[in-house]
């Protein structure tokens with residue numbers, strides 16, 4: 001039976017403060033000046049807290065889940081790309097030819113594409129999981145992007161995929177997405193969940209012409225105004241988010257429920273992460289901000305987690321590319337705790 005959103009939230013337990021403490025103490029006695037591995041030390045502590053063990057396991061089977069969906073808000077002229085590009089990119093990913101595939105290959109991660117709601121009605125390419133809830137979300141500027149039931153179905157779809165991957169041995173989940181116009185929906189979620197002014201979290205996405213960025217901000221304002229301020233997190237996600245955002249919320253919740261770390265990518269996955277943390281505050285301990293997107297909302301999740309992102313490479317693509325590049329850092333942080341000698345051991 002597919003778990004409900006409430007079941008998923010309930011299944012996430014707080015990370016282990018005792019294991020975190022053990023990791024902090026270990027860092028203090030390893031053969032290095034205490035604190036000298038900086039952000040990597042905090043990451044090691046987080047991995048220990050997630051696993052409930054120090055040293056934490058070194059992830060050996062990372063999987064990037066690329067959730068794909070189309071967006072009705074495209075009708076407002078917020079992206080310079082036709083919606084057909086979403087489906088084209090799903091095919092490219094299935095064929096192993098997208099940026100996410102190249103980078104996943106470089107860091108030893110598996111790529112799993114999940115179609116939660118493209119406009120395509122024909123058969124999906126081999127290897128793409130068909131979890132389509134509906135053919136694209138509605139235009140958030142004029143009506144709720146999804147019904148609550150559709151939103152719940154998309155969360156459940158993502159959770160199903162993540163649970164199956166973890167059952168199959170995945171020990172690090174990496175979030176990715178494609179969906180033309182999804183930076184508009186993301187800006188709505190970022191503004192709704194942080195209280196930021198839309199102008200501060202809305203950017204050019206996939207190179208929207210500069211002259212139309214102000215219009216994109218207006219569309220985000222319209223969506224926020226139409227949605228109302230007093231909705232609960234699931235209502236906010238349904239009204240303003242995309243099907244891929246909802247599916248990624250499910251991936252994050254199911255990953256955390258299985259005590260698997262989840263690496264978050266750029267602004268689109270950050271928007272999903274903020275929705276997920278609003279639904280389930282305990283989830284925050286399982287999220288690793290992989291990189292800081294060059295989009296204006298790039299700092300929202302790191303700020304919410306009170307932690308710097310692992311990388312800043314001026315990336316602004318999505319697909320999971322930035323989060324994947326952080327995978328070697330996650331492995332390194334675990335290896336430091338598991339493999340280094342103590343200062344006493346080396347000085348005899």
Ligand SMILES: Cc1cc2ncn([C@H]3O[C@H](COP(=O)(O)O)[C@@H](O)[C@H]3O)c2cc1C
Nearest residue numbers: 079177178179180181182183205206317318
């Ligand atoms: C060829 C291509 C490949 C992509 N891969 C990721 N995105 C990224 O850009 C899109 C969001 O930007 P906007 O909101 O401006 O439409 C999403 O598909 C996102 O994953 C792409 C965009 C394009 C054009």
Ligand SMILES: O=C(O)c1cccnc1
Nearest residue numbers: 266267268293316317318
């Ligand atoms: O940071 C991102 O996730 C991003 C930026 C631009 C376009 N698509 C995604």
